[in-house]
Amino acid sequence: MTAPSSPSSSASFLIAFSLLSTAAHSLGTGSTLAVSDSSPVVCGVSSGQSLHSVKCFSPTAGGTFTLSPPTASFSSISGGSGSLCGLRTGGHNVLCWDDLGSSGSILTFKRIYNSATSVVDAIALGGSHLCGLLNGTNESICWRVRRSFSLPPKGETFSQVSSGFGFTCGLSANGSAVRCWGSNGVAEIVQNEFGDMPMLSVVAGGYHACGINATGQVVCKGRNDYGQLDVPFNLPLEYSVLSLGARHSCAIRRLNNTVVCWGDDGSYSQKEVGGLAFELIASGANFTCGLMTNNFSVLCWGSGWPTGSANSTAQLLPLAGILPGPCVDAGSCHCGIVALSQNLCYGDSVVCSRCDIELQTPPALTHQEPPPKICPPSKVLSKKLLVFVIVGSVGTFIGLCTAIYILWTGSRLGRKKVHNSVQPTITKANSNNNSSNSNSNPLSRSTTIRRQGSRIMRRQRSGPSTKHADRAEEFSLAELTAATNFFSLENKIGSGSFGVVFFGKLSDGREVAIKRGETGLKLKKLQEKESAFDSELAFLSRVHHRHLVRLVGYCEENNERLLVYEYMSNGALYDHLHKRDDSNKSSSPVDSWKMRIKIALEAAKGIEYLHCYAVPPIIHRDIKSSNILLDANWSVRVSDFGLSLMGSDPYQDGQRPSKAVGTVGYIDPEYYGLNVLTAKSDVYGLGVVLLELLTGKRAIFKNGGEGATPMSVVDYAVPAIMAGELAKVLDKKVPPADVREGEAVELVGNTAMHCVNLEGKDRPTMSDIVLNLERALAVCDGSSHGSISSRSSISVVAE
Incomplete structure (x- = not known):
């Protein structure tokens, strides 16, 4: 034929x-x-x-x-x-x-x-x-x-x-x-x-x-x-x-x-x-x-x-x-x-x-299947939309000038400063908290966030939002020191892209996680800490989604840079998958296929929001199981935006950062080798996480105990998936899958295999991954055969 x-x-x-x-x-x-x-x-x-x-x-x-x-x-x-x-x-x-x-x-x-x-x-x-x-x-x-x-x-x-x-x-x-x-x-x-x-x-x-x-x-x-x-x-x-x-x-x-x-x-x-x-x-x-x-x-x-x-x-x-x-x-x-x-x-x-x-776009037809979920929106603007953008830009400029004037005249809203949910413009300035100390140290700086009109930068096409406040509070160092019992080792709960994370309890009773940038760093490391702090503050101040960690506030005094997040009482996914091997802890709610698929789906939804609904789109650059956190209800929050970057079209416009960053085992080999970054790098990282959920293996592990050659979970699992032998590599801590779970797990495995393709063009988009994981979860509930039906019946609104 x-x-x-x-x-x-x-x-x-x-x-x-x-x-x-x-x-x-x-x-x-x-x-x-x-x-x-x-x-x-x-x-x-x-x-x-x-x-x-x-x-x-x-x-x-x-x-x-x-x-x-x-x-x-x-x-x-x-x-x-x-x-x-x-x-x-x-x-x-x-x-x-x-x-x-x-x-x-x-x-x-x-x-x-x-x-x-x-x-x-x-x-x-x-x-x-x-x-x-x-x-x-x-x-x-x-x-x-x-x-x-x-x-x-x-x-x-x-x-x-x-x-x-x-x-x-x-x-x-x-x-x-x-x-x-x-x-x-x-x-x-x-x-x-x-x-x-x-x-x-x-x-x-x-x-x-x-x-x-x-x-x-x-x-x-x-x-x-x-x-x-x-x-x-x-x-x-x-x-x-x-x-x-x-x-x-x-x-x-x-x-x-x-x-x-x-x-x-x-x-x-x-x-x-x-x-x-x-x-x-x-x-x-x-x-x-x-x-x-x-x-x-x-x-x-x-x-x-x-x-x-x-x-x-x-x-x-x-x-x-x-x-x-x-x-x-x-x-x-x-x-x-x-x-x-x-x-x-x-x-x-x-x-x-x-x-x-090469797929071609056929001539225009009188009726077409509803188009698949594509992100981000097309760059082609109609004349009416262009006029709207110009008018909006003028309004934004006027609003910006007004905001600068208010700041210039010293207008303040009480003792605490706030960051609006907008993309910030960061400039060097003297700290208002401690000007004398700041001036005595030429390396210290603070950031002034110019309010640019939150309506412009709110989520577009994103549907209903969770009811988070749109403000990030500024805390004093003394407040956060008291909340963490002087940053004691007993309060240490982890580490992030630029520092150590501590459990804290604020004076009003709120439980929080406080990330403190490392102190006593050399000039280069200090600059990297500043960059990571600025990045997280910028991104988390303006993005709100039920599956992204919520920023409560921040602190910047002298060389101290701290970020305050909502506390995730059930810790990181990494600990539930891997730490129990060493400490012989009892079973976890994560030890069921339905729960693992639910976790994968919620993490994918959070990343999909960054790629498709944040304006401009965001590439996380460090997707890994230790950055997928679980709250008291075992709901997922994606965290750690210290390495994140913004782009116009995350799936098409390759960026060339100064260097490839990420975590060994999760970093996209195409990004690492060619230094060209797209959202497909996040897709690769999530693919590794999916393989972790399926196999229970770390991203890099020794297959055979001490002295064995380290291998990646990709090299371990993908050949078995391709051969139709996924059951041989499934995590033994999870009870054997029944018929419905087996079908769902196979769908997740096939999705993961595509996510870790060597070339980004061969990987699915995050929206495709969400659709497949939704199918897999539906199969576990017995409400679907795991098929991909017409996209017209699928919700394409971010939660």
Whole structure:
């Protein structure tokens, strides 16, 4: 099947994705591997000969046999109910065989199409009808149809076709929309549900259809009696090849070519094929077969396969040397050739590798699926918005001048100073608390926060806010010294990016955590302390979210820099995951999969707020389990903004800080190596935290005790996840997962695997992560199958 053509007039999509060509191989779609439901029968186009014959296997009707005439060579085949059709090399002939299950001998074929001038490019056999595409015009032509079978409008062109039971769907060549036709009513339902959504591919199953949309996600429409529409792990660009049966759906993962199946009332198990890589997959009504990458042999499994149920052992068939694609001239391959093509094809012919393509924005359509959650908002401003911005800027300037005048004239609001929830402008000035001491030390300084109008910098598109006060109090050093019992060691509860954290109790009874910058530092360290203090004060003064730690106040006297936060009585996630190993503490509420997924989701929501709803966006730069705190109700607060930076578009505009900073084991390798920072660096850090939650291992640990070589949790867990063996590395402190928890944990593992991709462009956004973790938590509650449904049903408002 040819890849969908890109609209010539379309502009490039916002992000260039590396997507394997979306060739789809399923019930009713042309490929070099096909299945027929009767018996069943599995067939493939053979390799290594000048004539590529069709070899078949039937476990109930005579074993292996050759189907094609001795002088015929085929480029693709397609299977239906008891039938199989083949497109001969060159496209001038289409042959079909019926009653495949009745005999193991060579069956008589019927010539369905024969033309010396008009060539067929592709064929798609459904239950009994056959449709194809004509070369040159890209119009669809159908055979073996009943009188009630509706045909596509004359003159409409398609880039690909796929047939189900009694219907066929095609991808419109001039709009990338799904168009369906047929005789059983399914065609109209599927087409109406897809609407004019831009798609890159479409694949028909029994009574449903799936495809990959313009954002690289799988979308399924039609009947969902057995969960065949409930796509798991549906991150953008998760899958490259789809294959659909009557009650189930399957897909090949893009990263490692492993297969995932869903539907059939959840009976499909991946244990038998989870660690195997496949080039192609083809589905019958209730089973699936795949062409394995390592030796081009065929493996079949599923409830309809004669070996038993969907959970039984998969069967390796005696069909070796099946082509992974048609043999063509080497000059027609634009993206390289399949390894060992010289052994697969005859003469100079080769099998082309599937291409990486750049997603395109199709022409404007009358109706589109609600767009995915994208952050931050587009930089393109309309004229009306531009006028609004200019007017607002003038107003801001006037307000700023007024605020400066008030400060200049000495207007004060009582004894305590306040920082508004705005982005501060920081300038050197003398301290108002202790001017004589300040002037005697040229290194000391204080910060004057110029009020810029809090309305301008409030959250945009952020929805309801938690009821936090918008002020940061200024405390005296004496107050905080008394609150911490003179910063005693008994009150020490941790450390942050620029100092030590102490528990404190203020005079009014409030319990707080007080971070004190280290004293007695050299000039360079003192400057770093000042920078971290200024950064945290700036960010936490203006951001409010239920999953970000709340700043209560600050203190700056002489060289002392202190920040006062709300107290998190249940400490850091790191301690609950790792410290108990050493102190043999009793079990923790964190020792359940549901709680760990809840913690992961709340942390992701806090970071998503920084990336998508803070104005301007914020990149944290130090996401790790010790910076994820838990309050008295075990709710998450992300903390420590001493290394944070602001940017215009956190996912696109790479920044180049003076040096890469962060924590070993969590720091983004792309950021560390290239010194280019985007929000995807935070995504990497959160991915490591997710792996910590799953495995119970530290970010860097010794696998084997003292003397062993240190290894990262990424190197420890990701190979197991890719091989479908996540259960082997799960934290033993957590009770074994039940069926629902197992599905949820697998979804978290798959999400974590994508988060720690080496290249930022291959990682999901924080919004994508939130969606997946929401699904995982819903699965634990028994309210979802873990699928990614239409984003129109998902809340996109930050909490």
